[in-house]
Amino acid sequence: MRQSLNPENRSPCVYVIHENDEWVVPLRKNFEARRIPFAEWHLDEGILDLRASPPPGVFYNRMSASSHTRDHRYAPELAAAVLAWLKGHGAVVVNGERALQLELSKAAQYEALRKFGIETPQTLAVVGHGNIAEAARRLGYPVILKHNRAGKGLGVRLLLSATALDEHLASGEFEPSVDGITLVQRYIKAPAPFITRVEFVGGKFLYAVRVDTSQGFELCPADVCQIDAPPLAEVCPAVAPSDKFQIVRDFDHPLLPKWQAFLAANDIGIAGIEFIVDENGRAFTYDVNTNTNYNPDAEAKDGRAGTARSGMGAVASYLGGLLARETAAAVNSFAEPVPA
Numbered sequence: 001m002r003q004s005l006n007p008e009n010r011s012p013c014v015y016v017i018h019e020n021d022e023w024v025v026p027l028r029k030n031f032e033a034r035r036i037p038f039a040e041w042h043l044d045e046g047i048l049d050l051r052a053s054p055p056p057g058v059f060y061n062r063m064s065a066s067s068h069t070r071d072h073r074y075a076p077e078l079a080a081a082v083l084a085w086l087k088g089h090g091a092v093v094v095n096g097e098r099a100l101q102l103e104l105s106k107a108a109q110y111e112a113l114r115k116f117g118i119e120t121p122q123t124l125a126v127v128g129h130g131n132i133a134e135a136a137r138r139l140g141y142p143v144i145l146k147h148n149r150a151g152k153g154l155g156v157r158l159l160l161s162a163t164a165l166d167e168h169l170a171s172g173e174f175e176p177s178v179d180g181i182t183l184v185q186r187y188i189k190a191p192a193p194f195i196t197r198v199e200f201v202g203g204k205f206l207y208a209v210r211v212d213t214s215q216g217f218e219l220c221p222a223d224v225c226q227i228d229a230p231p232l233a234e235v236c237p238a239v240a241p242s243d244k245f246q247i248v249r250d251f252d253h254p255l256l257p258k259w260q261a262f263l264a265a266n267d268i269g270i271a272g273i274e275f276i277v278d279e280n281g282r283a284f285t286y287d288v289n290t291n292t293n294y295n296p297d298a299e300a301k302d303g304r305a306g307t308a309r310s311g312m313g314a315v316a317s318y319l320g321g322l323l324a325r326e327t328a329a330a331v332n333s334f335a336e337p338v339p340a
């Protein structure tokens, strides 16, 4: 399935830029079911020949911020180079350079969300182990610690007091973010233990899924995460209740147009946006995932499995549509009468 970044075969197809084979399995099935030609650029390593131009097609970036946890430390850097090259050549890219930049930095996400009047939890970005306690003191307890470059709930800890924070920092359990930036964030206490994740495909709302957080902080809707369960607060809890992910019927929210405007302005076509509502009914948006995964059980229960209303079904259809448009445009430009 892996393809060279400068392939010999140049028949147009959808190129999927990623670094985790397991997460691409459902997408492959949906491409195949629709007979959409595709290839994969698994960017854990590779050679990008900047002298060449990209092959014809459509490019979908689903590089993950947590790639270093799979020993793919430099995959995001290679993806950034590839996206710059694609942009330079005017290629059609879904989730381009700016999307990757936001995927890799929650601080950058919050700044971009703020521009659209979308409220995020108060956050201090800290470099330097010795500065974390001071940042927490400024913010006031309880605080959440998390990694700036994260995914999979990396480094998420709830700390109720300065004593608890000091113990945590001294315990050896504290792990720095791969980019060195720890976020010290206001804890949003929800009256009921759930968060909501809103899925967008082609910039349009697809569905919202309610995620039960009663067993701890986490959030990766893909099956694989539920099986390889790391410890509590690190990702998916060991025993995930079968109704952990539930698609919300007839979801509507006043933030929908703002989220959509934010996505459009930041070169993000496909994303899952997470928010929590506090005791006063205020919604805080705290995570934007540009390599979003979907929960098959929740989709099956909602009658979406195997349809274009499922996450990967919608992604494949959307990308297939873009490819058809590109191919038609190429044929038309070829067929255009040459002026005498």
Ligand SMILES: Nc1ncnc2c1ncn2[C@@H]1O[C@H](COP(=O)(O)OP(=O)(O)O)[C@@H](O)[C@H]1O
Residues within 6 Å of the ligand: 121, 144, 146, 150, 151, 152, 153, 154, 156, 185, 186, 187, 188, 189, 195, 213, 216, 217, 218, 219, 274, 276, 286, 287
């Ligand atoms: N400020 C917060 N208040 C309350 N819970 C939070 C907060 N930030 C994160 N969480 C919990 O931790 C989970 C993981 O945090 P998130 O910011 O989504 O990181 P990741 O990018 O690793 O998924 C969230 O889904 C939520 O359950």
Ligand SMILES: [Mg+2]
Residues within 6 Å of the ligand: 151, 152, 153, 218, 219, 274, 287
């Ligand atoms: Mg998250």
